[in-house]
Amino acid sequence: MASIVKRGKSYRVQVSLYKHGQHKRISQTFPTKKEASLWALEMELAKGEGKELAHRTTTFADFFENWIYLVKINDVKETTFQNYVRTSGIIRNLFQDIQLKDLNDIVVQKKIDEYAKTHSRKTTHEVLLKIKTSLRDAYARGYIVNDFAPLVKTRGVNPQKRNRALSITDFKKLRNYVLQHPEDEFNVLVLLALETGMRRGELLAIRPESLYEYGIEVRHSISPTSDDTSLKTQNAKRDVSINKEVYELINRIPVKENGYIFNFGGFKQSEQLADLLTVLDIKKTTFHGLRDTHASFLFAQDIDIAYVSKRLGHINVTTTQNYYLELVPEKKHQQDADALNLLSAL
Template sequence: MATITKRGKKWRVTVSTSKFGDNARISKTFEEKEDAKKWALESELAKNIGINLKSRNQIFAVYFENWVKNVKKNDVRETTYQNYLHVIPIVKNLFKETKISQLDDLLVQSKIDEYAENHSRKTTMEVLLKIRTALHYAYAHGLLATDFGTLVKTRGKEAEKKNIALSITDMKILRSYLLRSHRNDFEIMVLLALETGARRGELLGLRPEYLEENAILIRESISPTSKDTELKTKKSRRRVTINKEVYDLVKTVQVKENGYIFDPDGFQQSAKLRRLLNRLGLAQTTFHGLRDTHASFLFSNDKIGIDYISQRLGHSNIQTTQNYYLTLMPEKKHQQDADALDFLNSLSE
């Protein structure tokens, strides 16, 4: 049983870390006796359902770092592991000396809200998901009484979307320029991104043997944060058709010493694309926005099914395609607005 003793004006609680009794004990001091009683009761209840009180006294940030380096390292791809490593200093800064025994949904929520004040909702969610996974692992190993991680919500600021699909008009101008007046290998890579909807890493992972006369084979992906060339998902491994004119241009690119067709060039593709679009007087988007443009253009054709588009983009399932790429081209939206109004007007005829 827990013991409560008065020391001066404070109250000290001492609890055995095992429900069977052992020499290992933890203690905590409180200003008020009621708080001491409450902590003693909570500790005894936790101990009786198998919670490891001694391990709960670990600093959460230290536990998180050890969990990432000793558990997640063997569970995830190298690129994903690098993302986990990036979160370690964030957790250290947010939680500082907070112990596992002090964690609950309200405290973790306050830390996530603090982080969200200066970060986008998407970035905050990526951090929270990793913290949730660590909390779930701690719960499964008897360090937490409840698996409260799912109660913590992401707020954060909605970041302005940068991967904006080009209009059909701008897409045609860009494509025509790239086919007829391209200046370098990078601009051929832009054309291939526009024609295939392939991810940047997938295009950088192209080798001569992955090039067919009417298609490219997606087999590798090059990342700026890892030497791992494994594709994002199993469905990412695919064959994407291209027309012969594009094939002929890609064949003109001299293969680099490392065996790949395109040079990563410091992974500055979006910056270089921005300068190209400025020069042509076109709307701005990122390199990934070329993938959005390709997908949106296909969606604008009612004859092309979503299942085909999903396979072409290398999505793991159709739901992913619906969630991220069902944004209509501006011209298509205007046309559908007109069609909808005509349809509604027909009701009064």
């Protein structure tokens, strides 16, 4: 097992090796403890000699943090890597000083259940997936003796959906208001979300060169957690048509110093939207809920699903079909009536 010793302002790492019947030690000095820890982990992973590593006293939190900076940083996109970094903080709070040698499915299940008490099932599942990935890697390299990751399950319940679609009545009410008050830049952003179904990051990434008569080229997305402006998927690259009135409203907004049309506003668009909906006496939804509203409205008008899928930038039509579960209320009531009428006519 590697040892790290502080010497003055530097850190010396020493790693024990056993090869061809002989014991050997290699060492190296680093200016920071983090660099020393990463190199130590890299050397230990490279050894790959078997299950004796399962008895090491490294904490799971330390292993996970070092693992993402050594292994995952080169395997995933920047935005995904930042998710791993955030998960590292969650793991440190949950597992604290629990060591690799003390991990098993019961310990991990208990911790993930604890996390699920205050988080949605979806969020808990995403954290657990990252934990499982690291545990499988640890097992493959001999850091733990058993591959128990598949035994750990996501529990808990899903809270009420916050990204709900607005009713047709509320959709029209909101659209009319923002259309009549374009002097507030945020209102134009809301209008665009309703008119295009674009994601918040895609809307914030609009530059003058993104516009054409009459439409928007979706090529980038702004994230609050990363400088990476690439789109979520390749399918997200698309051209979205808009009407002349909306196009002219966008062109009236002064371009910002950073080259974008809209202010990022601290990425608090959902909070701003909540205030606006309160003023208009409309039931609350999130900014992403405006995207759901756009999709639901198109479905309510019987627009071809293939067209809707392409307009939303979905990876396939199956993804788009999931929106049928969130149809605007008026359409659902009409479908209920149609279904009952058909049955009554038998």
